Every structure is written in structure tokens, then in C-alpha cells.
Amino acid sequence: MARSDWIPGLRVAATYKSGYLPRDLVAGIVLTTLLVPQGMAYAELAGLPAITGLYTSILCLVAYAVFGPSKVLVLGPDSSLGPMIAAVVIPLVASGGDPEKAVALASVLALLVGLFMTIAAVAKLGFVADLLSHPTQLGYMHGLALTILIGQLPKLFGFSVDADGLFAEAGGFVKGVADGETVPAALAIGVGGLIVIGVLRRWLPKVPGILVAVVLAIIAVAVFDLEDKGVDLVGPLPQGFPPFTVPTVSWSELGLLAAGALGITLVSVTDTISTASAFAGRTGQEVRGNQEMAGIGAANLAAGLFQGFPVSTSGSRTAVAFQAGARTQVTGLVGAAAITLMLVLVPGLLRDLPQPMLAAVVITASMSLTDFPGLRRLWKQRRVEFSLAVAAFLGVALLGVLPGIAVAVGLSVLNVFRRTWWPYRTTLGRAEGINGFHDVREHPAAELMPGLVLFRFDAPLIFANARSFREEIRHIANADPAPKWIVVAAEPITDVDTTAADMLEELDAELDAEGVALVFAEMKHPVRAKLDRYKLTGKIEEEHFFPTVEDAVAAYQRRHGQAWSHPPRVV
Structure with a gap:
């Protein structure tokens, strides 16, 4: 096999046309406006410091540009992986939270996902994406969306809840609101952000709604002195490029991390193959499942060695890059360079970003995981598969995110077995x-x-x-x-x-x-x-x-x- 088959970036570099550069530059800058707030928001969704989302974005973009086969796919922190990462990392962190420990655990998790992806790519196991059927994936994603929504509501209202599990978190949120813990200024910022993002997405889709909402929120903090009114802010970010770090964990922790990494790997592969298929026809490419896994594996390995966490393909960010005119993965490199320059030259740029705004970004992303028309179509066309979707949804809601993925995979396999067991x-x-x-x-x-x-x-x-x-x-x-x-x-x-x-x-x-x-x-x-x-x-x-x-x-x-x-x- 030629070297360019396993390192597509070499082929891109050798065949790159100068005419592509203006479009890739513009698309990269546009993409950065989405990468920064989403990266920070998804890091906190995963129970990690916001800065790790930026570190992760930089390294995964560079690694996928070298090893990824798609011209336009954009990798990075993902809303569907955030709860899975949190489900693995948070229970292993000592009570009260230890950010350095959490980052080390998340980095090892990324390395394990990268290792599993690379092994799967070499062994040509791209078919593992088929272990999640579409109905069970629909149910799982709706369960994930509800889990994310409930988990982010306290932050949107300006307080926190110490609870584990969907019902416990929902109960804690209701109790907090009833006890008067809501911070009015925080709620105003969060709800305002949701409205701005929603309105612009609906009526002016070409305008970067998340960027507009973030800028307005930062301005509001300065004008109305919202920090003194109880609104939590992101605070200053570390300056400079993310340091190379080899994370270490105990052997007992490694076993639990490996189990979580398998689930994350499956979800990431499934999401990437489906997103790659959706964009392949538009770019005149064929989906290369095994090479996609190699690209995702390299991205996770790179992120794990620079204080990052597991990543996947983002359909929304890929769509933004494509609509902005991206021609090659140079778009991702531009985005990585822009984030790096921000951290090196102006690390205080986002110091006054309100936490409720990050919650609004995550909640907006969680809504993109839902597909109610798809559920209605299942209900009308095939009630058995609708029941599988409901069962997968309940698996996530009742048992948790990681058990939920096991339920979804199990239901997919059982459905295949059922059709063989009781055929027509x-x-x-x-x-x-x-x-x-x-x-x-x-x-x-x-x-x-x-x-x-x-x-x-x-x-x-x-x-x-x-x-x-x-x-x-x-x-x-x-x-x-x-x-x-x-x-x-x-x-x-x-x-x-x-x-x-x-x-x-x-x-x-x-x-x-x-x-x-x-x-x-x-x-x-x-x-x-x-x-x-x-x-x-x-x-x-x-x-x-x-x-x-x-x-x-x-x-x-x-x-x-x-x-x-x-x-x-x-x-």
C-alpha cells in the first residue's frame, strides 16, 4: 500500500492548487468562530476545564488533516461524546473534583480510543459501525439529548446540582429552582443566548449565531457588571500552545477507562461513517471506512498527548465548513492555527464569557441530536423498530449514558437475531x-x-x-x-x-x-x-x-x- 493511502495529507500537499487557498482560508476563519465556543462548552459538558476543549480542537484538526481521507470532514469535541466522557471520568475523580486528575483520565481515554480506532482500521473492522441500527441510534441520541438538556439546565439558571443520573439531576434542578437558587442575571444571559442562536439559525442561517451570542454575552458582562451579580465566568485561560504530556493512571482505572473507550469508539465510528457518507457525494469522494478510522484514531492519539479528550466528527461544523467554501483539510489547519494564535497572543479574549452562555451552546447542540420526524416515520412505517428506538431511549434515560450504548448495541443485535429466528x-x-x-x-x-x-x-x-x-x-x-x-x-x-x-x-x-x-x-x-x-x-x-x-x-x-x-x- 502506498504511503499516501495511509497518509492522505501527503497527497493533498502534493496536489494542492493555489486557487483553493482563498476559500480554505475564509472557511477556516468562519469555522474558528464555531470551534472556540463549542470546544469550550463541550469540554465542560465532559466535566473538564474549558481550555481542554481548545487544546483538543487544535491537535485533532492537525492530525486529521494528515491522516484523514475526507476533504471536508471536521473533527473536534462533540456533544454526543461529552456525556460519555463525563460518565467515565467523573466517577473516577475524587470527591470535590480534581481538574488535573480529570484531564489525565480524559487524556488516557482519548489515547485508548485512538488505539482502538487504529487497531480497527488495520484489521479492516469498518463494519462495526453497523452494530448500531438506525432505529436504536435514533433512540439513543434522543436519550442523550434529554440527558444533556437536564444536565445543563442548572448552569443555565446560574447554580449547580450535586447529583448523578437523569432523575436525580432533574430532581435537584427542580429543588434548586424551588429553593430560590436561580440567578436572574445568569438565566437572562442563558435564555437570551438560546433566543439569539435559535432566531439566527432559523431566519439568517448564514450568520454565525453562536459567535453573535457569545460576543453579545461578553459585552453584556462588561456593560452590566454581571460578575458582581452572581454570573459565573470562564475566567482567564492559560497562555500558549498546549504542552506535550504523557498522562498516567492506575491499573484499576485503566480497566474502567478501556470499557468506556470501547463505547466511545463505537459511537464515534458510527457518527463519522454516517457523516462521511452524507458529504461524500457532494465532494465527489467515496467513503473509506477503514481510513476514516485511521484518521479518527490519529486525531484521538494526538489529542490525548496534549491534554485533550476523545473527539469525533461533527456534522454541524462540517456543514459550516462546506457552506463556507472549504476545499481541503487546509481549512482545519487554518482553524487550528487561529485557535493557537488566540491562546498565544490574546488568551484573555474569552475571560468574560459567561458560563450560562456555554450552557446555551450545549443545549442548542443537544437539540441537533434529535430527529422527531424520523421517530414519527418509524411509528408509521414499522412499529417494531419504533419500539426498539423507545427501548434505546429508555436505556439511556434509566440506566445512564454508557449502559445506554450497551443497550442500543444489544437491541440492534437482537433485532437481527429476531429476524432470523422468526423469519417470514x-x-x-x-x-x-x-x-x-x-x-x-x-x-x-x-x-x-x-x-x-x-x-x-x-x-x-x-x-x-x-x-x-x-x-x-x-x-x-x-x-x-x-x-x-x-x-x-x-x-x-x-x-x-x-x-x-x-x-x-x-x-x-x-x-x-x-x-x-x-x-x-x-x-x-x-x-x-x-x-x-x-x-x-x-x-x-x-x-x-x-x-x-x-x-x-x-x-x-x-x-x-x-x-x-x-x-x-x-x-
Whole structure:
């Protein structure tokens, strides 16, 4: 594999056109206006100092520009990962909070996510993104949005709550409001920020609403002296480039961090693949899942070595960069350089940024995680999958963020298993005016042939559904009058495992004793080869295998002289 395949930044550097630079510069500056407030807000969402959000943004942008394959994807601190990071880090930090300890834990978490991503990329495990089905992802994201919203409400109202879990935090918030802990000036700043961001996003989407709200909030602090009125501020930020740091944790902490890193890795991969797919067509690129994981892995490793925390792709920031004219990852490099210059030259620029405004930024981001039209569509189209979404939502709401991701993955896997366990099965008939044989449920007037049942089973035949297949065939064989042939239209059967093969051998002998022939038609060659390997085709007569259903029907007609008619249905 060429070096440029694993380091796409080399190819970009070698083929970069000077005409791209003006657009990348403008897009990078526009992107910075979003990166700074969101990076700080998402850092605090993760239970970390605001400055770590800026450190993280710088390093992940640079690393992805070198190792990431997409032209326009923007990585950085993410609202969906913030609660997951907090769920891992906060319980490990001593009571009362130790910022340095929290940063070290978060940095190790980023290194572990980077390691898992890199291993997955080398092993070509891009398919792990499929472990979260769309319905369960919808439910999980809505649970996450509610968790973020409840967690940020106290900060929006100007006080804090010492509670763990959605219901405990909601109860603490209600109690705080009832006890008069609300700081009116803080609430005014927070609600004002929500209104400004919402109005500009709705009516003037090209105007950077978050930047406007942040600037207005800083001006309000200075004009109305809001710090003396109880409004918490971000305060001065450390000056200079983030220092290179190798974080250390205990072995007991490492195990807990690794478990959390696996969940974060899965969510990050899923989010990145879906976002990359959405933008790939617009940029004329194909999604390279394994290389995307390598890029995210490099971004997390870089962030973890410079006091950062786990990152993922941001759909909103990517959209901003794309709409601003970004052509290459030079846009991200411009953003990283701009943040670095701010920290080196004017670290006090955001000292007067109110904490309630950061809460407003996070709450706005949490709303972007919701997709109520998608839920309504599931309700109308497929109630089972809507139930999966609700179950995933409840998993997050009742059990917490990390258990919620386990619930979501488990439900996705169980849904696949359910479809295999209880697949669709039906009998076929000859519908008037249509060639071939068709589902009698869809064509209730279809003709049947006396003594012949055409049975279709829409799943691989494996241990999980072998018993239900056997019981269905027995039910058909016990009809009155009993059929002479049961032809299995086997084209949808993509596999037969040893458990199912043993079942077929026993079932064939049982039906033979009752004078009923078990016949197979349109069996795929790889499946037939497995039956040969199991020695099953020597026990089921060779003449009971036909290349097409038509051939099986013709053979039955020759042997029994029957014609198509409308006898009572065999159910």
C-alpha cells in the first residue's frame, strides 16, 4: 500500500492548487468562530476545564488533516461524546473534583480510543459501525439529548446540582429552582443566548449565531457588571500552545477507562461513517471506512498527548465548513492555527464569557441530536423498530449514558437475531396474469395444485430457526388431505448449518414414513455444496432437488397428473 493511502495529507500537499487557498482560508476563519465556543462548552459538558476543549480542537484538526481521507470532514469535541466522557471520568475523580486528575483520565481515554480506532482500521473492522441500527441510534441520541438538556439546565439558571443520573439531576434542578437558587442575571444571559442562536439559525442561517451570542454575552458582562451579580465566568485561560504530556493512571482505572473507550469508539465510528457518507457525494469522494478510522484514531492519539479528550466528527461544523467554501483539510489547519494564535497572543479574549452562555451552546447542540420526524416515520412505517428506538431511549434515560450504548448495541443485535429466528414464511401459488409463483397472502385468489405445497422460508436455516422450520413443515404435512409433495422454494435460504442439517435429515425420514416427499428447488450452489459436505444429499434423494420451482412443479405434474385449481387453502 502506498504511503499516501495511509497518509492522505501527503497527497493533498502534493496536489494542492493555489486557487483553493482563498476559500480554505475564509472557511477556516468562519469555522474558528464555531470551534472556540463549542470546544469550550463541550469540554465542560465532559466535566473538564474549558481550555481542554481548545487544546483538543487544535491537535485533532492537525492530525486529521494528515491522516484523514475526507476533504471536508471536521473533527473536534462533540456533544454526543461529552456525556460519555463525563460518565467515565467523573466517577473516577475524587470527591470535590480534581481538574488535573480529570484531564489525565480524559487524556488516557482519548489515547485508548485512538488505539482502538487504529487497531480497527488495520484489521479492516469498518463494519462495526453497523452494530448500531438506525432505529436504536435514533433512540439513543434522543436519550442523550434529554440527558444533556437536564444536565445543563442548572448552569443555565446560574447554580449547580450535586447529583448523578437523569432523575436525580432533574430532581435537584427542580429543588434548586424551588429553593430560590436561580440567578436572574445568569438565566437572562442563558435564555437570551438560546433566543439569539435559535432566531439566527432559523431566519439568517448564514450568520454565525453562536459567535453573535457569545460576543453579545461578553459585552453584556462588561456593560452590566454581571460578575458582581452572581454570573459565573470562564475566567482567564492559560497562555500558549498546549504542552506535550504523557498522562498516567492506575491499573484499576485503566480497566474502567478501556470499557468506556470501547463505547466511545463505537459511537464515534458510527457518527463519522454516517457523516462521511452524507458529504461524500457532494465532494465527489467515496467513503473509506477503514481510513476514516485511521484518521479518527490519529486525531484521538494526538489529542490525548496534549491534554485533550476523545473527539469525533461533527456534522454541524462540517456543514459550516462546506457552506463556507472549504476545499481541503487546509481549512482545519487554518482553524487550528487561529485557535493557537488566540491562546498565544490574546488568551484573555474569552475571560468574560459567561458560563450560562456555554450552557446555551450545549443545549442548542443537544437539540441537533434529535430527529422527531424520523421517530414519527418509524411509528408509521414499522412499529417494531419504533419500539426498539423507545427501548434505546429508555436505556439511556434509566440506566445512564454508557449502559445506554450497551443497550442500543444489544437491541440492534437482537433485532437481527429476531429476524432470523422468526423469519417470514409463506406458501406460493400461481397468480393469474403473472409469471412464476407468488405469495398467496398477497394474491389470495392464486391457484394451487392438489397434493402440492410450495413453501418459502425467507432466512438462512440455522440452529436458531431449525425448530420453527420443522414445526411449520409438520403443520403443512398434517393437513387434511395431506400433501404428497412439499416443495421448499430454497432461493432465500442462504445458509444451512449442521444443526439445521441434522433436523432436515430427521424431518425427511419422518415425512417419508408418512408418504410425503420433502423436495427442494432453486437451492443456491454454495448451500447445496454444504449439504454435500454434510452427507445430507446422499440421504435425501437426488431426484428431490430441482434447479427451479417450475421444474419441481412440472415433475410433480408428470408423476401425479394434477392440474392447477382452487382447492381449500393449505395454511
